[in-house]
Amino acid sequence: MESFAEYILNEKDIGLKMEITYYLAKKRRIFFDKSVLFKTEIARNFLNYAKLDVSPNLILTACLLCNCKKVDNAQDIESIHSYAKKGADYLSTLGFNNKFCRICEQINRYSNSEPREKEGDILELVDHFGGMLLDRPERIGFKPDEALVLLEYRNLKEERNIYLQEFKDFVNFMEEINIHESTNMTALNRLVKIYNETEKLSDFMQKLAVDYQPKIDKLMEKQLDIKSKEMFSKVDNPNRPLFSEETARKIMNKINEENLAKAKE
DSSP, X not given: OOOHHHHHHHOOOHHHXXXXXXXXXXXXXXXXXXXXXXXXXXXXXXXXXXXXXXXXXXHHHHHHHTTTTOOSOTTOHHHHHHHHHHXXXXXXXXXXXXXXXXXXXXXXXXXXXXXXXXXXXXXXXXXXXXXXXXXBTTBOOOOHHXXXXXXXXXXXXXXXXXXXXXXXXXXXXXXXXXXXXXXXXEHHHHHHHHHHHOOSHHHHHHHIIIIIHHHHHHHHHHHHHHHHHHHHHTOSOXXXXXXXXXXXXXXXXXXXXXXXXXXXX
């Protein structure tokens, strides 16, 4: 009999994968909310952009399931430190192999899971960056350029992530794509807007599949073609900074203020 792991991994369509996870969450009461879909969509776009030597099917399935034992309570430190490991242990009972479970566990580094999988580095980037774009009770969401500075100089300051540079290039690329509706809006900001304006998980899933994904896929393909031509014509400067010095200085000042406040505690 086919295991759940075989069932969802054999399904290549991302929309159907989301539906499968949605019904699993209802049946087994695992953690699955809009933020999971939001981060999975960022991962899907990153994979379409970067063309890495990894399996998109494996990574997107892991994105949907790696938070399965997450507790939606930022004050519970023990749960924050252990949910990835607990999730990996649970996924093993559904038929997923050791590598898949290890990838899911490596969404963060609290358990020091080894060996470090390259797919785990992708989940880590998407989870940190995607989470910073969204509003939380204690703060509003960061702009993409601000989140990127925090990702590199605070969250991953002492960690080596093999795809950090590719991810920075991807964010820069996405910030150059404008989605034309009533007003011009960058691709990532549009995704955040859809997230904020859609209350139900099922409605957000529908908007991603029908409204956002077909449009962003076409725009990305067009922009990648333009970039390819620019590379050959050398019109663009490949060494230009990802973000302005002013933005970097502003975010670094925030980091220094946070460190100073912690030192006084």
